[in-house]
Amino acid sequence: MELKNKIWMNGNLEWFAYIGDDEVFLGRREVPAPLEEGDSWTNELGDKFQIVDGEIKLLGRFEPPKKFW
Numbered sequence: 001m002e003l004k005n006k007i008w009m010n011g012n013l014e015w016f017a018y019i020g021d022d023e024v025f026l027g028r029r030e031v032p033a034p035l036e037e038g039d040s041w042t043n044e045l046g047d048k049f050q051i052v053d054g055e056i057k058l059l060g061r062f063e064p065p066k067k068f069w
Helices: none
Strands: 007-009 015-019 022-027 040-042 047-052 055-061
Touching: 015 055, 022 040, 022 047
Parallel strands: none
Antiparallel strands: 007 015, 015 022, 040 047, 047 055
16 A cells, blocks of 8 residues: 555654644554554544545544553
8 A cells, every 4th residue: 555645753753744734743652553544543642543545534633542551
């Protein structure tokens, strides 16, 4: 699958992507690797993403996942 979005990882192992003209934080460990069609995840801020037709879509903001230490 060829991904249509430009994605990158910074030195803190955080994933980012351009969705439209906006630079968006995708997450850290919660981002599935490798990315496949239909994958979905919610980052620590509560932003939910899904890959549809080879493109990362932001579905909206939801309750962030709870962290258990």
